[in-house]
Amino acid sequence: MTGTLLEIVGLTKAYPGVVANDDVSFSIGEGEVHALLGENGAGKSTLVKMIYGLVKPDRGEMVFQGKVYEPSEPQEARGRGVAMVFQHFSLFDALNVAENVALGMANPPKTGALAEQIRRVSEQYGLPLDPWRLVGDLSAGERQRVEIIRCLLQDPKLLIMDEPTSVLTPQEVEILFATLRKLKAEGTSILYISHKLEEIRTLCDEATILRLGRKVGTCTPREVTAAQMAEMMVGSELHRPEREASTPGEVRLALKDLSVPSPSQFGTSLKNITLEVRAGEVLGLAGVAGNGQDELLAALSGEITSAPGMVSLDGVAIGNKGPAERRRRGLLTGPEERLGHAAAPNMTLTENALLTGAEREGLMSSGFLKWGKARDFAAAIIERFDVRTPGTETAARALSGGNLQKFVIGREVMQRPEVLVVNQPTWGVDAAAAATIRQAILDLAAGGAAVVVISQDLDELMEVSDNFAALNEGRLSEIKPAKGLSMEEIGLMMGGAHGMEVAHV
Amino acid sequence: MIYLEKRPQPARALSYVTPVLAVLITMVAGGLLFAILGKDPVEAIRTIFWDPVFGEFSFYYRPQLLVKGGPLILIALGLSLGFKAGIWNIGAEGQYIMGAVAGAGVALALYPLEAWWIFPLMVIAGALGGWAWAMIPALLKVKFGTNEILVSLMLVYVAENFLKAMAIGAMKNPEGFGFPGSRNLQQYPSAHNTEIIAGSGMHWGVAAAFIAAIMAYILLNRHLLGFQIRLTGEAPRAARFSGVKPGRLVLFCMGTAGALAGLAGMFEVSGPAGQITTGFNVGYGFTAIIVAFLGRLHPIGIVLAGLLMALTYIGGEAAQSTMQLPAAAIQVFQGMLLFFLLAVDVLTNYRIRITLGEAA
Numbered sequence: 001m002t003g004t005l006l007e008i009v010g011l012t013k014a015y016p017g018v019v020a021n022d023d024v025s026f027s028i029g030e031g032e033v034h035a036l037l038g039e040n041g042a043g044k045s046t047l048v049k050m051i052y053g054l055v056k057p058d059r060g061e062m063v064f065q066g067k068v069y070e071p072s073e074p075q076e077a078r079g080r081g082v083a084m085v086f087q088h089f090s091l092f093d094a095l096n097v098a099e100n101v102a103l104g105m106a107n108p109p110k111t112g113a114l115a116e117q118i119r120r121v122s123e124q125y126g127l128p129l130d131p132w133r134l135v136g137d138l139s140a141g142e143r144q145r146v147e148i149i150r151c152l153l154q155d156p157k158l159l160i161m162d163e164p165t166s167v168l169t170p171q172e173v174e175i176l177f178a179t180l181r182k183l184k185a186e187g188t189s190i191l192y193i194s195h196k197l198e199e200i201r202t203l204c205d206e207a208t209i210l211r212l213g214r215k216v217g218t219c220t221p222r223e224v225t226a227a228q229m230a231e232m233m234v235g236s237e238l239h240r241p242e243r244e245a246s247t248p249g250e251v252r253l254a255l256k257d258l259s260v261p262s263p264s265q266f267g268t269s270l271k272n273i274t275l276e277v278r279a280g281e282v283l284g285l286a287g288v289a290g291n292g293q294d295e296l297l298a299a300l301s302g303e304i305t306s307a308p309g310m311v312s313l314d315g316v317a318i319g320n321k322g323p324a325e326r327r328r329r330g331l332l333t334g335p336e337e338r339l340g341h342a343a344a345p346n347m348t349l350t351e352n353a354l355l356t357g358a359e360r361e362g363l364m365s366s367g368f369l370k371w372g373k374a375r376d377f378a379a380a381i382i383e384r385f386d387v388r389t390p391g392t393e394t395a396a397r398a399l400s401g402g403n404l405q406k407f408v409i410g411r412e413v414m415q416r417p418e419v420l421v422v423n424q425p426t427w428g429v430d431a432a433a434a435a436t437i438r439q440a441i442l443d444l445a446a447g448g449a450a451v452v453v454i455s456q457d458l459d460e461l462m463e464v465s466d467n468f469a470a471l472n473e474g475r476l477s478e479i480k481p482a483k484g485l486s487m488e489e490i491g492l493m494m495g496g497a498h499g500m501e502v503a504h505v
Numbered sequence: 506m507i508y509l510e511k512r513p514q515p516a517r518a519l520s521y522v523t524p525v526l527a528v529l530i531t532m533v534a535g536g537l538l539f540a541i542l543g544k545d546p547v548e549a550i551r552t553i554f555w556d557p558v559f560g561e562f563s564f565y566y567r568p569q570l571l572v573k574g575g576p577l578i579l580i581a582l583g584l585s586l587g588f589k590a591g592i593w594n595i596g597a598e599g600q601y602i603m604g605a606v607a608g609a610g611v612a613l614a615l616y617p618l619e620a621w622w623i624f625p626l627m628v629i630a631g632a633l634g635g636w637a638w639a640m641i642p643a644l645l646k647v648k649f650g651t652n653e654i655l656v657s658l659m660l661v662y663v664a665e666n667f668l669k670a671m672a673i674g675a676m677k678n679p680e681g682f683g684f685p686g687s688r689n690l691q692q693y694p695s696a697h698n699t700e701i702i703a704g705s706g707m708h709w710g711v712a713a714a715f716i717a718a719i720m721a722y723i724l725l726n727r728h729l730l731g732f733q734i735r736l737t738g739e740a741p742r743a744a745r746f747s748g749v750k751p752g753r754l755v756l757f758c759m760g761t762a763g764a765l766a767g768l769a770g771m772f773e774v775s776g777p778a779g780q781i782t783t784g785f786n787v788g789y790g791f792t793a794i795i796v797a798f799l800g801r802l803h804p805i806g807i808v809l810a811g812l813l814m815a816l817t818y819i820g821g822e823a824a825q826s827t828m829q830l831p832a833a834a835i836q837v838f839q840g841m842l843l844f845f846l847l848a849v850d851v852l853t854n855y856r857i858r859i860t861l862g863e864a865a
Binding site: 301302303322323324325327333335337339340341342343344345346347351354355356358364367368369 | 727728729730732735736739740742743744745746747748750
């Protein structure tokens with residue numbers, strides 16, 4: 001099995017103002033696991049969308065199994081044997097697994113027969129999944145299995161996976177990799193998109209590296225170091241955040257038996273979370289998406305209130321206080337969702353600077369807004385965090401994800417918080433900007449603030465945290481010093497392999 | 506192939522141009538409608554838009570512009586605050602009625618006492634009446650999560666029946682020979698909402714409308730509360746994160762809209778209308794919804810839109826009487842205005858792309 005499955009020649013796609021892919025060529029062999037590597041915004045997504053028929057290339061051609069391949073829609077791509085697992089799942093919470101799978105099929109069999117099929121495929125590939133369970137009750141890892149099984153039922157020749165491990169625990173990653181290796185052994189090719197270098201080194205046969213829409217190199221991942229790949233990806237040496245060792249001070253933020261129900265039906269309620277963060281300390285909280293991270297951030301920002309004593313700041317009980325009051329006292333937060341939560345999409349950066357900065361930055365007096373000062377504050381954030389934007393009067397939605405992320409994190413950091421809580425602070429941000437943000441977080445801690453970083457990026461957490469814990473189904477694991485933790489231990493703290501119990505039934 | 510492409514950010518200049526564009530398209534489509542009805546379209550459009558302001562009888566029509574525009578502007582300003590925040594008070598008509606009943610009630614209770622404080626007291630009572638009526642849907646929404654659209658709308662019909670009951674019951678003029686309707690407040694000097702400048706149509710309600718427009722402008726552009734209103738409409742989750750208390754905002758927006766609608770009703774009953782009758786309300790509360798959107802929910806825009814809408818009313822009536830255009834045709838014409846406004850609105854957020862054939 002050494003033939004070429006898919007050959008891509010000179011694919012080019014331009015959007016107004018940006019060339020997403022510029023003359024990209026590479027080929028995938030039969031039974032090959034091919035990595036597509038690049039930073040956010042390098043053009044990986046556009047490229048796979050063209051292969052999957054979601055986007056039409058401006059120029060260039062593709063040859064699939066020796067025949068011209070020009071899919072005009074995903075259905076055609078699926079017909080030819082190309083399947084894709086997206087980073088964001090398209091599943092209905094209120095339906096069970098089998099029903100969700102049936103929805104994606106052209107002529108679904110009876111649910112009972114389909115469930116049998118699902119069970120067979122799930123056993124064959126070692127992906128434990130009960131077809132009758134409600135998707136709303138599944139963990140992120142299990143949801144991904146639904147998507148994978150949905151693809152496998154079509155018996156694909158090429159399986160595209162877009163950042164599949166970002167929602168998995170290390171143990172779940174192992175299960176996934178075992179499945180992918182089995183598929184490979186059967187001759188299925190896999191196009192694997194990621195920016196996690198170690199994963200690519202263990203899994204992939206070949207790698208194509210993209211930067212700013214262009215192909216900048218290829219390599220055989222096993223034969224090069226992660227650092228070499230990173231350099232190709234980024235194009236320059238990375239600045240690693242640095243920090244001075246410090247002795248932790250007084251307890252600044254304390255949670256005592258924090259338990260609150262989730263505001264949304266399929267959300268995760270927080271259960272008896274107890275923790276302390278001291279001045280100068282960075283506490284890293286890991287966890288697979290959907291294990292209570294959003295709820296914890298909301299409980300800290302004041303969007304969800306609790307009994308007063310459950311949250312205290314510098315010894316003062318604030319659990320029943322709203323966001324404005326907490327901000328006044330110095331507890332600042334940065335939610336994960338940029339558009340619509342941390343920032344209002346249609347409002348200008350100046351207005352978005354006001355959104356949380358009005359009180360602490362003195363941008364108003366007795367309720368009347370000082371637009372001049374607000375503009376200066378927005379300009380200061382843009383300047384310090386290198387936000388690429390035409391100016392302060394640009395709408396937030398016009399910024400790229402990474403630039404907006406720099407703005408919303410910068411907005412909180414610039415307000416000199418006493419305690420800062422951020423969720424996914426560098427999500428979707430390029431490596432250089434991520435380093436800036438992490439450095440800013442460390443500088444805050446060095447200045448005596450207490451910081452909580454919630455993230456799904458374990459490398460990031462290991463880099464910035466003094467102490468480490470994980471959220472699992474709304475509960476907090478034991479808090480341990482970050483230094484010297486093994487991946488094995490971290491995986492167990494994150495709850496091991498979610499949903500493995502089904503496999504033993 | 507023609508398709509719409511979302512603009513990276515809303516085109517600001519276009520948001521000023523689109524209302525004018527909508528008026529022009531309405532003139533063309535309305536002209537067509539009138540032509541189909543067998544009337545001279547140019548003549549009809551001129552009768553509606555030109556004659557009331559510049560024509561032979563403009564001395565009569567011009568004051569009417571303010572008399573009709575005043576309440577529309579006042580109500581629309583209040584509604585626009587809620588609409589901006591995504592709070593849909595559709596029941597301004599009911600709040601307008603209750604304000605009028607409350608204001609007139611004070612006057613009728615004190616009749617025939619003459620004192621300087623009667624009119625100010627009526628103003629307060631009118632505002633309170635509208636406010637209280639708006640608080641019903643507001644409190645129900647905040648406490649029980651009911652839909653404010655339905656509740657406020659249903660309360661219009663309750664208010665209408667209450668008005669009728671008052672006109673033929675408690676507030677009926679004892680010297681009115683049994684006819685329904687209250688005493689005429691125009692003949693009660695202490696309660697009469699007089700013209701500030703005689704013959705101009707400028708009564709206290711019109712003055713209040715202009716003052717309210719200035720206050721609304723300051724609120725929305727310079728004050729934290731106005732910022733929170735806009736923020737809530739744009740991104741409710743971001744508003745919560747910012748510290749906005751949604752319940753309080755609902756109470757404020759509904760309350761303000763109700764109070765302003767109540768004021769409009771009170772100024773109307775004590776001025777141009779003069780008395781509580783069974784047919785006192787003529788739909789200002791509903792038309793104000795159109796005015797609010799035609800004016801882009803912007804205070805200055807609303808002032809202009811209110812005057813324009815008043816013009817179509819006055820001109821429409823003139824066209825009915827001089828050209829025998831059916832009343833329904835005029836109503837369709839006014840409806841078109843909102844329809845085309847919403848249609849061209851798309852242009853501020855999207856641009857039209859036309860491609861020939863399939864892109865290679």
